Amino acid sequence: MELNIPTFLGQTIAMIVFVWFCMKFVWPPIMNMLEERQAQIAEGLAAADKGNRALEEAEVEKQSILDEARGQAREIIDHANTRGGSIVDEARTEAGSEKERILAAAQAEVEQEANRAREELRGQVGVIAVAGAEKILQREIDSATHKDLLDKLAAEI
Amino acid sequence: MASNSGEYIEHHLQNLQACTVDGEWVTNLGQTKICSGNIWAVNLDTMFFTVTLGALFCFLFWRVAKNIETGKPGKLQAMVEMVVEFVDGSVKDTFHGKSPVIAPLALTIVCWVFLMNLMDLIPVDWLPTAAHLVGIDYLKVVPSTDPNVTFGMSISVFFLILYYSFKIKGVGGFVVGELMLNPLNPKELGIPTFGFRILWLPIMAFNLILETVALLAKPLSLSLRLFGNMYAGELMFILIALLGLYQLPLHFGWAVFHILIVTLQAYIFMMLTIVYLSQAHEAH
Numbered sequence: 001m002e003l004n005i006p007t008f009l010g011q012t013i014a015m016i017v018f019v020w021f022c023m024k025f026v027w028p029p030i031m032n033m034l035e036e037r038q039a040q041i042a043e044g045l046a047a048a049d050k051g052n053r054a055l056e057e058a059e060v061e062k063q064s065i066l067d068e069a070r071g072q073a074r075e076i077i078d079h080a081n082t083r084g085g086s087i088v089d090e091a092r093t094e095a096g097s098e099k100e101r102i103l104a105a106a107q108a109e110v111e112q113e114a115n116r117a118r119e120e121l122r123g124q125v126g127v128i129a130v131a132g133a134e135k136i137l138q139r140e141i142d143s144a145t146h147k148d149l150l151d152k153l154a155a156e157i
Numbered sequence: 158m159a160s161n162s163g164e165y166i167e168h169h170l171q172n173l174q175a176c177t178v179d180g181e182w183v184t185n186l187g188q189t190k191i192c193s194g195n196i197w198a199v200n201l202d203t204m205f206f207t208v209t210l211g212a213l214f215c216f217l218f219w220r221v222a223k224n225i226e227t228g229k230p231g232k233l234q235a236m237v238e239m240v241v242e243f244v245d246g247s248v249k250d251t252f253h254g255k256s257p258v259i260a261p262l263a264l265t266i267v268c269w270v271f272l273m274n275l276m277d278l279i280p281v282d283w284l285p286t287a288a289h290l291v292g293i294d295y296l297k298v299v300p301s302t303d304p305n306v307t308f309g310m311s312i313s314v315f316f317l318i319l320y321y322s323f324k325i326k327g328v329g330g331f332v333v334g335e336l337m338l339n340p341l342n343p344k345e346l347g348i349p350t351f352g353f354r355i356l357w358l359p360i361m362a363f364n365l366i367l368e369t370v371a372l373l374a375k376p377l378s379l380s381l382r383l384f385g386n387m388y389a390g391e392l393m394f395i396l397i398a399l400l401g402l403y404q405l406p407l408h409f410g411w412a413v414f415h416i417l418i419v420t421l422q423a424y425i426f427m428m429l430t431i432v433y434l435s436q437a438h439e440a441h
Contacts, residue, residue, distance in 0.1 A: 002172075002193065003304060007200040011207060011309025018211040018269060019313075023261035026215065029222040030241050037227045 126154030162399050169281060169395045172303065173202040173295040186294050202296050203303040210272040210300070214265070240268065247428060252435035254325075258317070259434050263427045266310065271423035273301040274387055278412055278419065281394045301387040301422075307380035314430050315376035321437040336368040337361040375433055379426065386422050390415050 130150050174185045176198035184201070185192045192198040221237040230238060244264045252259055276299045288296040300306045322331045338344075341364055343357040350356050394415075397407045 002198075003308065004174075004196050004198040004200065006197060007203055007303070007305035008309050008312075010199070010204050011306050012313050014204075014208055014211055015265070015269075015310050015313050018215055019258070019262050019265045021215045022218070022265045023258060026218040026222045027241075027261040027264065029225055030218075030237065031245070033225045033227055034238070034242070040227055 122154060122157060125157050126150065129153060129157075165399060166392075166395050168295070169285065170297065170302075170392075171295045172200040172297045173293060174198045175201050186292070189295070200297075200303055200305060202298070203300050203306060206276065206298065207269075207273065207300045207306055210276075211265075211269050214268045214272060218264075218268070240264070244427070248431055251428075251431045252438065254435070254438040256321075256434075256438075259431060262314075262317070262434075263431050266430055267423050267427035270301060270310075270383065270426050271420065273299065273306065274419035274422055276300065277302075277387060277390055277394065277415060280408075281391070281398050299387055299391050301383055302391045304380065304384045307384040308376075310426075311376035311380035314379065314433065318372075318375065318433050318437045321434060325438050333361075336372070337364050339364055339368055375429075379429055379433075383422050383426055386418055390418055 133150070171185075171189060174192035174195075175182060176185075176192040176195045177183075178191060183191060217233075218237055221234050225234060241264060244267060245260055248260045248263055279298060281298075284298045285296045288294075297303065322335065326335060338361065341360055343360045348357065348360065390411075393411055394408070397404045397411055400407065
């Protein structure tokens, strides 16, 4: 164990210089960084917390919007159902009345046609009867003199 | 081997020195003992290694500190941060005052001492042999085996202790309150003064002697502990290196154990520095 003053003093000075350097250039930036990082982490955690809360709120809002939409949809469907029913009913009554109308018109036409045929037949029966009578009576019966008799007969048929 | 093993050990424990002989600067190359006992000699190898290692520490940490990033730290930055946070935690646990010096001081001490101690793990012959090849015959590689180093560091700590003691407690508070009224406090012991406080003087003188010894023991124990541990460790390595082939397992075992000592001694030096300085800040 040998002590000598220059080495000893040199060590002391070297240590002072290194400590000074560390104090000046090493410690503050690292500490600043660590503090900054702490702040950043705290900030990040707070932001995450806020985000979570916003998410929860959004979830609630979503649920309420969804419920509302569901209600609206049900309403629309109900409305459509009643509207459809009423349209069908309307169509049914309309169709019924149309049927009746067409039926009535057809019946009227048929009757008219039958009447016309009947008139025609009546006329033709008269002619045939006259022709028959003509053939039977030939000379005695003058169609002109017996016309009113024949007309009466035709009317009776 | 046995015949020159003494020489071998002595050779390994010899510093490369420079001193003035007859007004001229000479080194001890070729004249081993020329500087022995000369109190004005310079241990060149010690100075070289301590300054190099200290500069290495400063450079490494400075580079990291300069390019430091909050977001994505690199591996080196992560290591530096780990060391810094460890030191900061130790300081904050022990020292409750406010001082811009103590934490950087503790960081410098722990890193510097660790690096100096770490030189012990380099096989004992490597660097001296390499130095021999360039003509330097003596090279003591582990700076913390040089008492000049450990004393130099502990004296700086000692002066910081004195500085803070005087600054925080005042001259009277420190010299009278701290050194003279402890550990035997005449007031608490109930020693009567009969109106003359001067009657306490013998007790105070007794306290002063005790406390001064205790105060001086702080830097002395601080430096001798480190020096003793590292010197003994280095000596063990040298002795193991003398064993020839058997040195391999032994060297390995001792080196593994020495990793613990290297780290532990650096930590103890730092921790005691913090404790002493925090004691200087607080009255007990």
